[in-house]
Amino acid sequence: MKDLRKEQAGFGAPIKNYLQFKSFSWLYNQLFETVLAESPALKEKAYRIRYEVLCEEFGYKEAERHAGKLERDIYDDHAKHCLLIHKRSGEAIGTVRLVMPHMQDSQQGLPIQEIFSGGHLRVRESNAHDRICEIDKLCILKKFRSRNGEETSPLGGVQDQDQETFMDKSSKRIARRIIPFAPIGLIKSCFDLAIANGYTQGCVLLEVPLIESFERLGIICQRIGPIIDLVNQRQPIIIDFFTSVNNMRVKQKAVWEMMTNNGALHDRIMSLKAQSPA
Numbered sequence: 001m002k003d004l005r006k007e008q009a010g011f012g013a014p015i016k017n018y019l020q021f022k023s024f025s026w027l028y029n030q031l032f033e034t035v036l037a038e039s040p041a042l043k044e045k046a047y048r049i050r051y052e053v054l055c056e057e058f059g060y061k062e063a064e065r066h067a068g069k070l071e072r073d074i075y076d077d078h079a080k081h082c083l084l085i086h087k088r089s090g091e092a093i094g095t096v097r098l099v100m101p102h103m104q105d106s107q108q109g110l111p112i113q114e115i116f117s118g119g120h121l122r123v124r125e126s127n128a129h130d131r132i133c134e135i136d137k138l139c140i141l142k143k144f145r146s147r148n149g150e151e152t153s154p155l156g157g158v159q160d161q162d163q164e165t166f167m168d169k170s171s172k173r174i175a176r177r178i179i180p181f182a183p184i185g186l187i188k189s190c191f192d193l194a195i196a197n198g199y200t201q202g203c204v205l206l207e208v209p210l211i212e213s214f215e216r217l218g219i220i221c222q223r224i225g226p227i228i229d230l231v232n233q234r235q236p237i238i239i240d241f242f243t244s245v246n247n248m249r250v251k252q253k254a255v256w257e258m259m260t261n262n263g264a265l266h267d268r269i270m271s272l273k274a275q276s277p278a
Contacts, residue, residue: 218248
């Protein structure tokens with residue numbers, strides 16, 4: 001059992017090789033990467049992860065309505081899909097999609113608006129509503145979010161980014177802390193994709209504890225609707241990428257370095273913000 005946990009944590013090399021790391025960003029890049037799922041084979045991997053997590057484990061979607069154990073819907077055709085890869089095994093362990101509205105109507109084509117079709121969603125209050133995409137289907141396989149307290153969300157924990165833990169010489173503490181950083185890779189891929197496609201904001205439906213975790217990372221979350229699904233406590237929010245990146249730079253510099261590729265993404269979003277209408 002002990003060896004299996006090390007494999008899941010990405011320790012193909014001895015743990016001591018990770019003790020003297022250069023930065024949080026460097027450590028993340030040793031263990032994980034995200035890839036754009038453009039081929040049918042890669043998209044199928046994303047749909048299978050979604051089925052396992054969202055249908056079988058959490059019951060957010062009805063399993064019997066998804067043939068072949070592939071969780072799909074009408075929004076997949078105008079979405080960008082990403083996979084989180086665990087480098088040591090080469091296994092796809094998580095996925096996320098970025099849904100972009102139909103070109104004909106910027107207020108249509110987002111899954112979150114279907115859920116709130118009866119109202120109570122304040123997307124239109126944003127000054128940049130025509131620049132809003134949706135971050136959706138954030139999920140990681142259960143075995144990669146198996147720490148206590150991380151089973152209650154498809155994404156797992158994202159709040160334990162304290163560098164002091166990594167500097168601790170206790171290999172058990174280090175191994176235990178590495179996996180929670182995996183979700184940040186999916187969040188980063190959302191920012192990258194959205195900004196590359198000209199979007200300055202992203203709406204997302206998240207469990208309330210995850211919203212609080214996002215805020216501890218420095219991500220600014222604007223609540224735009226009521227809590228739904230009283231069991232799982234999910235609430236819609238809007239993330240403004242510009243203000244969030246700037247906030248992370250001040251409050252969570254290590255996370256900012258990883259999320260922005262040491263500032264490269266920050267420069268791109270500054271350029272995009274300058275081009276946006278006031």
